[in-house]
Amino acid sequence: MPVSQQRPLTFFGVAFAFLATMLGTTLPTPLYPLYQTQFGFSQLIITVIFAAYAVGVIAALLVTGRWSDQLGRRPILLGGLFAAMISDAVFLQADGLGAMLAGRVLSGLSAGVFTGTATVAVMELAPSYLKRHAALAATAANMGGLGLGPVVAGLCSRYLPDPLWLPYLLHLGLAGLAMLAIWQAPETVTRPERIRLRLQRLSVPTEVRAVFVPAAIAGFAGFSVLGFFTATAPAFMGRIMDVSNLLAIGVVAGLPFFASTVGQLAQERVPLSYRLPLGCVILLLGVVAIGAGIALASLTWFVCGAVVAGIGQGIAFRAGLGEVVAASPLTRRAEVTSSFFVVAYVAISLPVVGIGVTARLIGLQATGEIFAALVALLVLMALVLLRRQRRPVMP
Template sequence: MIVDIASDVRAQAVPPVDGRRAHAGFWLVAAVYTLVMLGGTLPIPLYALWAPRMGFGPFTTTLIFAVYALGTVLALMVFASLSDRVGRRPLLAAAVLAAATSTALFLLADDVGTLLAARFLCGLGTGVFTATATAALGELAVAEHTRRVSTVSTVANMGGLGLGTVVAGLFTQYGANPTRLVLWAYLASLVPAFLAVIVTPETVTARQRPAMSVRRSTIPDRRAARTEFLRVATAVLAAFAVNGLFSSLVPSLLREQLHVHNVAAVGAEVGLLFIVALIAQVAAPVRWISGRRPAQTFLVAGVAVFETGLWTRSLPTFAAGTLLAGTGIGLAFRRGVGVAQWLADPRRRADLLSTYFLFAYTGTIVSTLALGLLDQTINQDVATLILALAVAVVATTLASALSRPTTAIA
């Protein structure tokens, strides 16, 4: 019998933390997790204002997206699993400081180099926080509430990403200082976030000396468990490839081809993908979340429909594709986090989660860089069609592989 994803995570021993402190720490980590992820998408609507000022075009925009994902991948390979050795709290605090430094660099940026440095540092902080916070949530959840762990972690991740573009779009369109006010507000919000991390209970009791090295990707040892993990990891890679393609494409697409110049509307359209993914995670029927095919079905349908909207220059069709793709991304992500939490060794929880998120952000890097490179040589419509077909082939092949029976994981 395959893992029952409806139960989300295997019951783990509760860390030696007072129940009320653990409960408060759980929600503090979840809140800061949301805020850090919000910062990951906050700059997206600002690129339209920075581009003419700093003199860069579509290729540089996709490069900025790829640099962010590259920073996240580097964090997952080098830093994220450190929390298994030195504790969750030091890594969470360092990630918040990285987010603050990145925001300060955005405020100072007057050239592409500073913008790239800020985005790379933002990716580093996001990568460290993503794996560490997900592990901490699994350990702070009291025994009777372990089922909520993957729900809360995925809500914090996708909800924060969705809110980032919406908030930035509103500030940019209606604020007094479009490229600075939203960044100052975000920087101020990181102060109480840092304090929240400091008072959060530590859940790693057997600490070791830190050892810096490029980690090898960790996967479960048992064959059935390894197979199940690789399935959900490949699914999230395809999902985040769509995410990267969509996020890097939409701002310029709406302005140049669909003639939408309201920055708040652009931010809302990008945020819609993440908001729908969030809703899918918390409201979809259990059979969709625990099933193997629904995520891939929605993902392929979404790519097909928003490509149709792109070629026909139809905003309603593009929005419909966003709804479908967002649902597929949400289902893939929710199932994957549940499986990773369930399979993880409690002593190396962040390690396996780092591998899972490494798959996810690799998908983002590949799709954004490929789009930027193809856009230099062929029409953007053709470039996105090629990438959309590639994602559809990966997702379809995966769905076919997932239909094969497997042995038990328990």
């Protein structure tokens, strides 16, 4: 069959592979209480296990960020899927901290490979009549997969046996199908005669910093919230709100990612200059609601905060990234974009480790309140910088 006729199928196949890979990265979220019971982990150890994921993501972004332009999309995506499948295998036989750390690093490597390469591949393989929806498909696959991971694991643990086995076996099956989809997809890159594999540089040119700093601060705040829900939602819901249903925990942990997708779509209806400030304001309201939910031990406030903060994060992230890319010189966009993503993934990991350390000293509830207050201060800082940046200069 000609490639032109295969393209709709391969387009959806690569999007499915993107979704399946990202789904696997958040699969352990509602299972953390079970691991704590089985291995006697503290909350600090759980946050360290989660943070290992970000180490893998950042390593993949820096090392393989530009490889697909040299080697082609298919081999890089197949490598990412292979890392995801090894991660599943490690979790299936996990017998303690070392195996879980290794599994999370491998999961992060798969996510780091797919974040950039799969986004480009989905857009390149979109048929002409779907081109304008390609970015939406990539966003939905990315965030939708991240949101579905906790839900799928929660469903398995609620209604099926062996909750520490079955989710990973299911994901292995999905990853196998994704392998077939990538294998059948046409290559969109012509390899150069001389392949040069280089590390991705990180830098922000001086002329871009005024735009980069508020966008990066807002991105840090938003991704901190995503990391908070992915790593510590089970602890806060279980210990403070007395919720032990792993399906409910999985759904709440996935809500910010679904809401982020909605926010990224909704921002297109907002005038360009208002997008990032609006995202910050909505994110601020969501963080305040999360803090109220923790302080009052209210699941309602906590869930509302997850949704509102997710929408704000989606708007702020997409608007901030767009402004940073637009302000960057064409020859340096890759390194500036990579710098922005590194800030985002540091935000996913570092604050949750801080939560684990602080909770040992002052308790989980007070730690959650302090986290919400600090993220709110970051968002306010971004708003102040945006206001100064966009204030008209008098002649």
